[in-house]
Amino acid sequence: MTVEPPVLLALDLAGTFAFGLNGALTAVRTARLDVVGVVALGMITALGGGVIRDVLIGSIPPATFRDWRYFALAAAGGLIAFALSRRLHRLETPIMVLDAIGLSVFAVIGASKALAFGLGIGPAVLLGMVTGVGGGTIRDTLVQRIPSVLHSDLYAIPALVGAAITVAAVRAGVYSLPAALGAATVCFVIRMLGVHYRLNAPEPPGTSGHRGSPRDDA
Amino acid sequence: MTVEPPVLLALDLAGTFAFGLNGALTAVRTARLDVVGVVALGMITALGGGVIRDVLIGSIPPATFRDWRYFALAAAGGLIAFALSRRLHRLETPIMVLDAIGLSVFAVIGASKALAFGLGIGPAVLLGMVTGVGGGTIRDTLVQRIPSVLHSDLYAIPALVGAAITVAAVRAGVYSLPAALGAATVCFVIRMLGVHYRLNAPEPPGTSGHRGSPRDDA
Amino acid sequence: MTVEPPVLLALDLAGTFAFGLNGALTAVRTARLDVVGVVALGMITALGGGVIRDVLIGSIPPATFRDWRYFALAAAGGLIAFALSRRLHRLETPIMVLDAIGLSVFAVIGASKALAFGLGIGPAVLLGMVTGVGGGTIRDTLVQRIPSVLHSDLYAIPALVGAAITVAAVRAGVYSLPAALGAATVCFVIRMLGVHYRLNAPEPPGTSGHRGSPRDDA
Numbered sequence: 001m002t003v004e005p006p007v008l009l010a011l012d013l014a015g016t017f018a019f020g021l022n023g024a025l026t027a028v029r030t031a032r033l034d035v036v037g038v039v040a041l042g043m044i045t046a047l048g049g050g051v052i053r054d055v056l057i058g059s060i061p062p063a064t065f066r067d068w069r070y071f072a073l074a075a076a077g078g079l080i081a082f083a084l085s086r087r088l089h090r091l092e093t094p095i096m097v098l099d100a101i102g103l104s105v106f107a108v109i110g111a112s113k114a115l116a117f118g119l120g121i122g123p124a125v126l127l128g129m130v131t132g133v134g135g136g137t138i139r140d141t142l143v144q145r146i147p148s149v150l151h152s153d154l155y156a157i158p159a160l161v162g163a164a165i166t167v168a169a170v171r172a173g174v175y176s177l178p179a180a181l182g183a184a185t186v187c188f189v190i191r192m193l194g195v196h197y198r199l200n201a202p203e204p205p206g207t208s209g210h211r212g213s214p215r216d217d218a
Numbered sequence: 219m220t221v222e223p224p225v226l227l228a229l230d231l232a233g234t235f236a237f238g239l240n241g242a243l244t245a246v247r248t249a250r251l252d253v254v255g256v257v258a259l260g261m262i263t264a265l266g267g268g269v270i271r272d273v274l275i276g277s278i279p280p281a282t283f284r285d286w287r288y289f290a291l292a293a294a295g296g297l298i299a300f301a302l303s304r305r306l307h308r309l310e311t312p313i314m315v316l317d318a319i320g321l322s323v324f325a326v327i328g329a330s331k332a333l334a335f336g337l338g339i340g341p342a343v344l345l346g347m348v349t350g351v352g353g354g355t356i357r358d359t360l361v362q363r364i365p366s367v368l369h370s371d372l373y374a375i376p377a378l379v380g381a382a383i384t385v386a387a388v389r390a391g392v393y394s395l396p397a398a399l400g401a402a403t404v405c406f407v408i409r410m411l412g413v414h415y416r417l418n419a420p421e422p423p424g425t426s427g428h429r430g431s432p433r434d435d436a
Numbered sequence: 437m438t439v440e441p442p443v444l445l446a447l448d449l450a451g452t453f454a455f456g457l458n459g460a461l462t463a464v465r466t467a468r469l470d471v472v473g474v475v476a477l478g479m480i481t482a483l484g485g486g487v488i489r490d491v492l493i494g495s496i497p498p499a500t501f502r503d504w505r506y507f508a509l510a511a512a513g514g515l516i517a518f519a520l521s522r523r524l525h526r527l528e529t530p531i532m533v534l535d536a537i538g539l540s541v542f543a544v545i546g547a548s549k550a551l552a553f554g555l556g557i558g559p560a561v562l563l564g565m566v567t568g569v570g571g572g573t574i575r576d577t578l579v580q581r582i583p584s585v586l587h588s589d590l591y592a593i594p595a596l597v598g599a600a601i602t603v604a605a606v607r608a609g610v611y612s613l614p615a616a617l618g619a620a621t622v623c624f625v626i627r628m629l630g631v632h633y634r635l636n637a638p639e640p641p642g643t644s645g646h647r648g649s650p651r652d653d654a
Contacts (some may be wrong), residue, residue: 022234071562204253204256337497359578418470
């Protein structure tokens with residue numbers, strides 16, 4: 001519906017693949033699943049955020065059901081993660097970078113699409129974030145984990161910032177490929193800083209003392 | 219779409235705030251979350267039931283995406299709960315009363331809106347209940363708790379009764395502000411009686427002996 | 437919307453009843469729930485897959501909200517399971533057979549309906565599977581179990597095969613009652629073979645050694 005430039009489309013497809021890979025890998029580590037479960041969770045991670053967005057803005061059937069490349073890339077990511085699950089630990093950094101690219105592009109494209117379907121500023125920003133974090137949230141819920149977006153290193157906030165810049169650019173009439181890439185880059189940089197410095201959003205007063213992130217267990 | 223009287227709108231907004239507060243507070247107690255997680259769960263609790271209803275009846279984008287006040291009140295409830303989480307225990311009774319008001323108003327407005335979108339009697343009653351209990355169910359699922367509506371003090375039943383009275387009033391041609399307030403009041407009273415006397419819906423034969431409600435742990 | 441032959445409708449209704457019974461029974465065994473929770477989970481199991489499909493293809497309100505018989509049969513299944521929960525162990529085989537019938541018919545009807553709403557081949561196959569497994573997945577998530585479709589005896593694969601045969605028949609112009617029953621029968625047979633021989637889809641390399649299915653605990 002909304003025509004995104006080829007560069008954004010390429011990044012969107014790359015993000016879909018990265019989310020499929022990353023989602024399936026998380027699934028393999030968390031729960032004992034068969035190949036159907038692993039690939040299904042990879043695909044849900046890759047496509048879930050966009051499907052929620054499209055259902056809420058009325059873009060039916062969802063975009064991922066109309067372009068076979070999304071399906072194919074999400075499934076390919078899931079299958080590769082299944083096959084190589086024992087070796088993928090070594091690739092943790094590239095996978096995490098790809099995941100951050102996916103988050104950034106999904107947030108920008110999600111916000112832009114919500115505006116194109118007539119939603120207001122606030123809902124468009126929110127739906128940009130949901131596009132980025134929705135798939136991983138469904139995956140975590142299905143494997144009985146509290147969604148990592150709710151408690152770990154900055155994840156929702158960079159998506160919110162990227163979506164907000166996108167919405168501001170569209171409303172200011174300056175949305176274009178450089179603007180979109182700029183918004184995605186800001187999201188990406190905040191996310192990488194969050195990972196690198198293990199930044200977290202503030203916790204409720206009185207609880208921060210005894211907090212342990214999963215990584216502290218190691 | 220359906221024009222509700224100002225009193226109902228005011229109660230609807232009050233219910234949204236109460237659900238945001240209550241949902242975020244439940245989240246703080248159940249799981250270790252950061253501010254994003256707490257506010258997100260407050261908003262999901264406050265807005266989730268209405269969003270499910272609107273998706274199922276085809277009111278897209280959902281009403282809460284078209285009126286910034288719902289967003290603002292849900293987020294405000296979540297932020298207040300986050301900031302005051304250590305002191306809110308003392309406010310348990312008023313919060314619970316506000317929650318019951320939200321449940322009652324959501325059930326009545328949900329059923330009335332479903333009828334306005336052409337649904338039948340049974341689905342409208344069900345969607346009234348879903349509007350009331352849907353947000354809390356999503357919240358509980360995300361923080362890995364069995365949704366309280368499935369096992370604790372009368373919660374779904376008062377919502378069903380309130381929705382059924384609403385549907386009956388609409389079909390009888392006597393739906394008006396007093397009828398809506400009457401239906402909401404019946405729901406509210408049943409809910410408060412359930413809380414006060416710790417009433418529960420019947421359990422499967424043979425299991426009631428060894429049941430312990432969460433409150434019995436104290 | 438799509439006119440299915442009476443035999444398929446009868447099987448669809450039988451599947452709905454079986455899913456309601458089976459879903460409620462699973463709920464009773466897994467978690468301590470009251471009558472509202474048990475019946476709600478039975479209905480969610482029976483109706484959830486079709487509702488997800490209808491939301492994604494834009495058939496709003498969902499078919500199960502337009503035909504009271506689905507509601508009635510799903511609720512009846514849930515109530516019977518609640519009342520007889522202690523005796524239903526003895527009926528495990530017939531319940532499992534009914535469940536497999538439901539899976540098969542739902543997969544065929546789901547795929548056929550998705551095509552009728554203009555979806556492509558891949559999405560139609562996927563939505564056929566989702567129609568079959570969606571309700572049970574929501575149920576398992578609500579009672580805090582990893583959805584059985586993700587890890588246990590062949591469940592998703594027979595649904596995929598049945599949906600794929602359906603889509604092939606429609607595209608080849610030979611979809612008819614015998615073709616639909618044939619596709620459902622193939623799904624049913626694969627499912628029953630999976631149960632009988634405890635077949636599972638492959639697991640990630642290196643994990644199959646220490647796997648224990650729930651049944652091995654006995």
